[in-house]
Every structure is written in C-alpha cells, then in structure tokens.
Amino acid sequence: MAAQQNVKSDKKDKLLVIACGMLAREILAVKEQLKLDHLELTCLPAEFHFYPDRIAPAMDKAVTEARAEGYEHIFIGYADCGTGGHLDKVCEKHGVERMDGPHCFAFYQRMEEYRKIADDDMMSFYMTDFLCRQFDAFFMKPLGLDKHPELIADYFGNYDKLIYLAQTDDPELDKVAVAAAKMLGLAYERRPTGYGDLPMGLAHAASVAGISK
Incomplete structure (x- = not known):
C-alpha cells in the first residue's frame, strides 16, 4: 500500500x-x-x-x-x-x-493564420511529417491504392492541391510529399510550419x- x-x-x-x-x-x-x-x-x-x-x-x-x-x-x-x-x-x-x-x-499552421486561409484550403489535402513517414501504411495499403490505383480518383478526386505542412526540414520527407502529389494528380505546395x-x-x-x- x-x-x-x-x-x-x-x-x-x-x-x-x-x-x-x-x-x-x-x-x-x-x-x-x-x-x-x-x-x-x-x-x-x-x-x-x-x-x-x-x-x-x-x-x-x-x-x-x-x-x-x-x-x-x-x-x-x-x-x-x-x-x-x-x-x-x-x-x-x-x-x-x-x-x-x-x-x-490548423494548430500546426497557428490558429490565427489558419483562420485566414481555411476557406482557400477547403479543397486541399494536408500532409504532415507523420503522414509522409506513414504514407504507405496510412493511405496506400488501407485504401487499396497499391493494388488498385484506379481508386485514386474516387478518394482524391475532390481535391485540387496537396499541401505538405512540414514540421522539420527533411529532404526525404519532401520527396515523399512531392511523389504523393504527383501520384494523386494534385498541385503541390510546401508550407514550413514547424510545430x-x-x-x-x-x-x-x-x-x-x-x-x-
């Protein structure tokens, strides 16, 4: 006790x-x-x-x-x-x-700034450092995109841009984000947000x- x-x-x-x-x-x-x-x-x-x-x-x-x-x-x-x-x-x-x-x-971009751009980002798909590291585990395999890439349009057809919110400066993660945008057929933007x-x-x-x- x-x-x-x-x-x-x-x-x-x-x-x-x-x-x-x-x-x-x-x-x-x-x-x-x-x-x-x-x-x-x-x-x-x-x-x-x-x-x-x-x-x-x-x-x-x-x-x-x-x-x-x-x-x-x-x-x-x-x-x-x-x-x-x-x-x-x-x-x-x-x-x-x-x-x-x-x-x-939102809070990665700081709430004050996010409120200014939220409407403009409405059709954007966000990625973070974590999601870049886990892209295969979180998106490719669960959604079946690794075996059925034709499903990309069904899942991501309503997006027009991929925005990578970068917490760190890691070239390897940048490569993942760029490749993801290309694969999904989306425009690409990188925003260095830190934490x-x-x-x-x-x-x-x-x-x-x-x-x-």
Whole structure:
C-alpha cells in the first residue's frame, strides 16, 4: 500500500499529456526543446485519425485511468479532430484542457493564420511529417491504392492541391510529399510550419500545472 501511495504521489508532480499517436514524435521534440522534464506522454492509436468517433470514448477511459493512477495534471494532445464536440464534453467532464482548433492541420499552421486561409484550403489535402513517414501504411495499403490505383480518383478526386505542412526540414520527407502529389494528380505546395501552436499549448499546460520546469 505504501509503495502504491508513493507511486501516486510521484505522479502528482507530473503533467500527463494524452495525445494522438500522430503527434508523439512532435510532442517529445517540444518537450526537449522547452525542457519540460516533468511532462509524460501517452498516446491513443494514430489510426483514430480515420475513426474520430472512437476518440472521445477512448479519451474518457484514458483520463479516468490516469486519475486513478494519481495524475492530477492532464492535458489533451488533440484538437477537436472530427469528434463534433464530443471530445470537449470529455474535457469538461474531467476538468482538463485540449489543444485549440478543429484539427492538428490548423494548430500546426497557428490558429490565427489558419483562420485566414481555411476557406482557400477547403479543397486541399494536408500532409504532415507523420503522414509522409506513414504514407504507405496510412493511405496506400488501407485504401487499396497499391493494388488498385484506379481508386485514386474516387478518394482524391475532390481535391485540387496537396499541401505538405512540414514540421522539420527533411529532404526525404519532401520527396515523399512531392511523389504523393504527383501520384494523386494534385498541385503541390510546401508550407514550413514547424510545430505551430503546439509549444505554446504544452507550455501553457505546464504553467497552469505549476511544473513548467
């Protein structure tokens, strides 16, 4: 019992970020960048990107379990991400905050800037560093494009441009994005965004928790 109490006590001094698996590498990079040594990270499956209805129930369970483990300071590393406000209800239930915005493509570009270009980007297909790294696993194979390229028009026919939101400067990822745009028959644009509002969101959460360092 004493050992269990000590574990819970240790977690009181931590900031737990429960995030989308698509953001794991970026959150850890920001943690190092801002020296947020007390930040701990756990992720829900990245594939929930395709199943937004699963996010809120899974997050509800994850936060409940984290509270039981002794975490008092929790931040949600998601925007709304297609949950239609259901994630906000989970946040309200547990008294936690999340990243501002409709999705990561917005806060990567910084919300203030995204609001200016959102309408113009309506017909654009966004890619990030993660999606470049996982293009085959997230698009080619699940959609069957590796075996049936004729399906490209069905899935991507309503887009007119591929926009690569680059978190890092990696020529190999650039090549993937360019090749994807060519394969999908879309115009190409690269936007170097860095981590956008993510550092600000994590720094705010750490500050509110009183454990910014």
